[in-house]
Amino acid sequence: MKTKNDLKLAVIIDADNVPAKNVKSMMEEIAKYGTPTFKRIYGDWTKPNLAGWKSVLLENAITPIQQYGYTSGKNATDSAMIIDAMDILYTEKVDGFCIVSSDSDFTRLAIRLRESGMQVFGFGEQKTPMPFIVACDKFIYLEILKGSGSSEPSVDEVVPKPDHAKKSPIYKLDKKVIALFTSSINDIADEDGWAFLGDVGNLLIKKRPDFDPRNYGFDKLTPLIKSLKKYFDIDERETDRATIKHVYIRAKKKA
Template sequence: MANPAKPPLLAVLIDADNISAKHAEAMFEEIASLGEASIRRIYGDFAGGGPQGWTKEKLAALAIVPHQQFANTTGKNASDIALVIDAMDILHSGRFDGFVLISSDSDFTRLASRIREQGVDVFGMGMRKTPAAFVKACKRFIYVENLINEPHKPKPKPIKSDDTGDSPPPLDDPAKLVIRAMDAIEQDDEWFTLGQIGQFITAANPDFDTRSYGKRKLSDLIATLKIFETKRGDGNQILVRRLD
């Protein structure tokens, strides 16, 4: 159980084959905002110098421990299996408050779900191409593009009849997300706290991130939506109401 006086203890497990090392510093800066990365492990075949740029120098600079898995098997990736086994061992130790699974691979969907079944938080990190199933299995999913100042540009996309749901959908209309949150919050007052709204949106949409819309904070995003009004309430908290 996390002590309120200290940050949550996190186990960071990285799939070296499915994320580039060039994003490493940005990812660990983000992880620092979530808790203390006590375990930092990466899985892959490092015999050839490190996949995706994960060199020994990069690993040493960030105190990441490599777990060598030789690419001498066919079928299921040996690195994926090793990561899952270690994750379950760490989970059953009972010492950690959360996991950070860094990959763009849907193979870790069941792992994320299993960890959360034990009441332990799972934060995912990966590229925007990450399959929706893995994204939804996490408490929160952070797109690496948002950490390197590459906000997603929403584009209308026709729904295909053969869509399997493996790819992440286009960005949701932020106004609809806010309205949905207001409708779900049971209160008579027309003014809702920004914290209430943000908490509901994030719980219902693990990959919601205002940086995807080019805004640093939820208040900045809502300020661009003309159907809402904001004001300062008690304690200087931001309040929001619908105008329509």
């Protein structure tokens, strides 16, 4: 069975819905999940608003696909991406797809690819509609990637912004996030209420494909959960390797 980093990935990018400034950091992120064997970007390259893409495409070896807008008000780029994705699927040369767009029109494509056993990673801005987000195995907001601009938080704060966060959060830790953590811990906890943090993290992504500690200003899940000691007990257990500890968590019992 292939590990995550062994995956061969097809990267298809909607130039109309992704800023060129995000591409370098996005490709670095994709490298964490596998090797991009197809790298294509779709748009009408005769339009002046896409002129800034040229140097970015050359630096990242991304193939531009020309798609004219045949009819006013219709997005021919989306159709071209969907057709190419299905063609790539039937070559059986990839293990997954990275769909880069903030457009909900790719929701059905993501579902179809997953039905065929493909891993689907979505990339888009915060404005991306939820149907497309939940259709992916994992969804990454472009705003949290290195070199991307950050947005203002949009939900009520429960805990203060962490002093050691390396990047401004795009969301704040609210009651819904605390409830998501609590339910996920309880779903897989042992008889004493403890759950391995790694397993909790995997379950969080299955429940919320857009879950990522970086959304809340943390590089990793462990420092995020440590900032929530008001809500969770933490137990760092020794392993056979002195430099490695396994982190277990459980929800604090209400007084």
